[in-house]
Amino acid sequence: MKKNNTALAKLRRIHVSPRKLNLVAQQIRGLKVAKALDLLTFSRKRIALDVKKTLMSAIANAENNHGLDVDNLVVHEASVGQAFLMKRFMARAKGRGVGIRKPFSHLTIIVREQEV
Numbered sequence: 001m002k003k004n005n006t007a008l009a010k011l012r013r014i015h016v017s018p019r020k021l022n023l024v025a026q027q028i029r030g031l032k033v034a035k036a037l038d039l040l041t042f043s044r045k046r047i048a049l050d051v052k053k054t055l056m057s058a059i060a061n062a063e064n065n066h067g068l069d070v071d072n073l074v075v076h077e078a079s080v081g082q083a084f085l086m087k088r089f090m091a092r093a094k095g096r097g098v099g100i101r102k103p104f105s106h107l108t109i110i111v112r113e114q115e116v
Helices: 018-028 033-041 048-062
Strands: 004-014 073-089 096-113
Touching: 004 048, 004 073, 018 033, 018 048, 018 073, 018 096, 033 048, 033 073, 048 073, 048 096
Parallel strands: none
Antiparallel strands: 004 096, 073 096
């Protein structure tokens, strides 16, 4: 019988563009969770706090729901997807209006227990 050694956490409808969120997600892919948490703690990006909370949720899911060892966890996957796009107007000179795009994103983090 094969043991399930992965756990995931999702954060949906984050008010940030997928491009900016992916910059932070790229930094933690493939790292041990302790190293990834340190990196996110001292990151200067605004969205790093939300990514850190999602990673901590994935770690808690691994420990409580699947009984995995926290010291051996690795960020197996950190994927970013586009959610929806709010479209707004802003008035400009001479009676014109320009469009403003307000993007939202989804984040999925999968942690996996690494064999010792």
